[in-house]
Amino acid sequence: MRVALFVPCYVDQFYPKAAIATLELLEKLGCEVHYPKNQTCCGQPMANSGYEHLTGGCNNLFVDNFAGYDYIVCPSGSCTLHIKEHLHADGKEEQATEIRKKVYELTEFLVDILRVKQLSASFPYRVGLHQSCHGLRGLRIAQMSELVAEPFSKPAQLLDMVNGLELVPLSRQDDCCGFGGTFCVVEEAVSAKMGKDRVADHVSHGAQYITSADLSCLMHLEGILRRQNSDVKVIHVAEILNHSMQ
């Protein structure tokens, strides 16, 4: 199974540890992982700001980097969703279509494709799971509370396999954290308030760590936690799943 690793720009620049954990985890689980080195960004920051028409260059580059693999795996629900919904490229539409079908967020890849049933990870802490909206409602890696339907959560299913980890309950299980791409600066006041409230929900339930399948949300929540001088840390779900695995 030839798997291409897509590391979004901000993960590459700010959170390399999460990408390293993703790579190691996939390799331990038997994947042949390739990292196309000329990759940059999925184009979402422009597209969500109304500049989808400027993403042609990014899209072309993405297709050149990622065409031809069995799967493309990404440790970010948001970027995965953007590729799934919006990747098109002039003259390369066939490859773009293939990529849209083959791109997976990490936890959905582990659950749906690799069908991971057990992990040897251990992480003896109380952890709050932040369900990122793009993962949750966009990719459906978990059930959203608005729908009248059976609950499930792929990240929670995996975290349950981790030794010693205790998932803390939340008062609002899937309220948005307020990051929202450029929303976080355009609407600074509301964005920060939303983030503070998300953090407070986790903290009040005794979380020592906040985890998520999306680092963009975690970057925002981390900024708030650090401003509050909180001991609570953020950690990408890949880092937990890869933690002290034999």
Place this chain on the structure above:
Amino acid sequence: MSTTTTKDHPHLAADFNRDEPRVNWHDETLWWVRAKRDIAAHKLPEWELLRETASQIKFNVLSNLSTYLEQFEANATKNGIIVHWAADAAEHNQIVHSLLEQRGITKMVKSKSMLTEECHLNDYLKDHGIDVIDSDLGERIVQLANEPPSHIVLPCIHKKKEEIGDIFHEHLGSAKGESDPKILTETARQHLREVFLTRRAALTGVNFAVAETGEFVICTNEGNADMGAHLAEIHIASMGIEKLIPERKHLGVFLRLLTRSATGQPITTYSSHFSKPQDGSEIHIIIVDNGRSIQLGREEFRNSLKCIRCGACMNTCPVYRKSGGHSYHTAVAGPIGSILAPNLDMKKYADLPFASTLCGSCSNVCPVKIDIHDQLYKWRQVIVKEGYSPKAKTMAMKAMALTLASPTLYRMGGKTGRLVFKYAPFAVNNKLNPWYNQREMPKAPDESFGEWYAKRKGAKNS
């Protein structure tokens, strides 16, 4: 972000956020309503099927709108209802005024109608010497406070009971400092009873108009629409062209969805059917377009006309909850307002499609399954293409697109650090970095993943 002189959503929301306890209270109050909606919805195993059915019925209506409108007009006329057509807000207001003027009526009682808010009817009538009293309790409160409603179902949800006590003390003579909801409600009841008994004209909204029968249905929890309409000699009903449903049997679908979505009640307290005037009185219905046919013509945004105005998308929206209804500076606030308003005036409301994180909760709570968050995304593209985006933002986006399209530039940009943040602060013309105002910046690691990988022993770069 908007180029208009009035304050835009980010600024109005920032104003609202100056009083954090108030934001908490607003947020919790609306979340409580959302939680009630969840309980009500989860009691019906067929909920998702109901939503799908409602969505399809509305799809049929929008696809055959002219047919259903003509059918409705013919049947309503047969019933003795007088039908008027208004192309826009001005025409609607003139029709109302002329109906009153012809009869020498200078005082009218009104029940809740977001369409008349959209048309600014109260202001228009006031300028023409007509006194209008809103009879929905929440609407009456905001009317006395000289404010527009902040929510389409809960018009004064932004006001605390102490503030309502002050307003009633000033305008209705209740005791100073009185904030007991029971006593305040009784004060309003006495005041409104007098209004109902003496007003010769009543205006109501319309929740559903049935093409098959020519009747229309108004849903209220206070019975105030009936109270006004039953005693008045002329009942004027204002409806948008999209309020139609084909047959009476479809009502069951919508009545089951409407109040569960709105407040978590199984059904509205009063679902009043009006099919023909009583002896000695008249019913007039004004069917209003006011931009709706333009929206109907915009294929990507057409679905927004399915809206039954339940307000569920507002209650669930974290941005609405934490920025307050008035920050949307339009009659219909929240996610649905943000996709309706740009149709009416793209320049004035260029900020609204950006007042969202695109979390998608609105689309999934919506009882008629409007793809609200996808439309927000699409409006952003339209607004930028039409040139209603700040120049600085466009320049930053162009630079960012260029950098991200080139691996070399990207790697260089990454080295100089913080690529994302380098381009992020464009949004407000402000020397300060808006991220840093309430958040720490992420710590830049020594090397990027790409750099680590290049050094990794045995790495085969593909």
